[in-house]
Amino acid sequence: MSSKAFWKPPKAIRGGIPVCFPQLSNVILSVQFGNLGSLEQHGFARNRMWSLDNDPSPLPPANNQSSVDLVLKSTEEDLKTWPRGFELRLRICLSAGKLTLIPRVRNVDSKTFSFTFALRNYLSVSDISEVRVEGLETLDYLDNLMRKERFTEQADAITFDGEMDRVYLSTPTKIAIIDHEKKRTFELRKDGMPDSVVWNPWDKKAKAMPDLGDEDYKTMLCVDSAAIETPIILKPFEEWKGRQELSTVSSSYCSGQLDPRQVLYGFR
Template sequence: MVDRTNRPSALKATDAAGPEAQIDIVGSGASSKVIATLPSGESVEVLLFGATVTSWKSNGGKTENLWLSEKAALDGSKAVRGGVPVVFPVFGPPPKSGHPTSSLPQHGFARTSRWEFLGKSAAEDALGSDSVKLDFGLYSSGLTDEARKAWPLDFGLVYSVTLSKDSLQTVINVRNEGEQSFEFQFLLHTYFKIQDISKVAVNGLLGVTYVDKVLNATEHKQSDNSIKITGEVDRVYASIPQDTTSIVEDGKPRFDVVRDNLQDTVVWNPWIEKAKSMGDFSPDDDYKHMVCVEVGAVQGWQKLDKGEVFEGGQTIRSLL
């Protein structure tokens, strides 16, 4: 195992004893999901299909922080439109040829595979009643025959979701369990729910170089501290020096997104025409009520040799 100094830090434990978080597993088959609720009312829902976080409520359970399409497929028929899909082992369309991911679909197989619920983390009991940590696993042996044929490499993924009163932490652990080294990309495709896109700014990317996919994948440098969404946006910001990207709405802080061992961030909003063209994006005008700020390692490739481990993730703070 490869150790590193910059491991995602566990959320702080509390000394106060009290009621435990409630954990329920509801549904069956591909629509099974795990729901964790804190005694204070905050909750998180994780669909086992894709280990997709489909809901995160803070403020005593009153405030939904994630956008989920009204037509999102929650039956395992396709990737979920909304929430926090897990992108692995390739981001976007794979290389056309000559790469181990070339036979995979866009965004890989993690978001369309059924994960195993591993239960509460062994370290979860130390978190107290103010937090709960859930672990989910996906292994090469659990892939469909089609995915296994397209990417015949041995790996193990453990995805940890930690709910606290005002934050959600999502961390991936990738292990090479085979003899052959492999390369991968990883992204947390987070859809944030906001009130009015015209009043939203994404801050913290000043001076960062980005690839603008709307402008034929040309390269630019962010010249303003605030990114305003006034049309379709699809940008990949790479090698970001600072850890935190913030979403501000109507001049007030709404979310802080803190990256841990991940250097890249995608900012995305489909705007009018693209939203209409996506059959699972609904309502059509809900581009006004969402923005994606997606942390990951997507510029270039992460390489793992036999037995090596990569770990990275994010902590999102709701600032209402």
């Protein structure tokens, strides 16, 4: 969580896990949505007040976990900038060492629409220079610092010595963020969101952001679950469903175990 996060709407909170819908960036907007003008960067869902869902889908048997169901529905204000009727539901399940998020988007409009989506995971780390991300080796990525040019990851693991803003494509269902100093690994499992954004603003950009502390970049890293390269298309009354599990495990358990060719499996 940023030390300078704004806590009053309509400004998004810098930290936690913002829900990015119906787009991840305003560049994608002009391509996918015909440049509708005033749609906010990373969408408007993260800036809205959500409600408790009075009609949640049945919960599976829970083992010592707490759950809450939230819902965001299109308003007249939203329809002015993005004229698509939708219902966005989010189930949040918390248990010891694990946080599960299950987003669902339903088209309640009479026309087909498309959207991009991301769960932006702000992770707290001891020292960004000592962190490595495993599971994205050999994959293609779009570099947002190089006009979205496409590259192939050559390193055995992703490490950090400067600003990074990349969209990794067709990523495995399991990614590890290894924090050597804390001897802790965040294990990210996802389904329905094939892409992953890896972002750290580093020093210059951090100082230019009013809601991020000058030194906050040293102890944060974003690794997102996302659907970006191929927008999700929903016909009238169709529904899309994603899933993300974020858990902590011993670093020695994960390190070196995430060959992308061996982890293309779903949730167990």
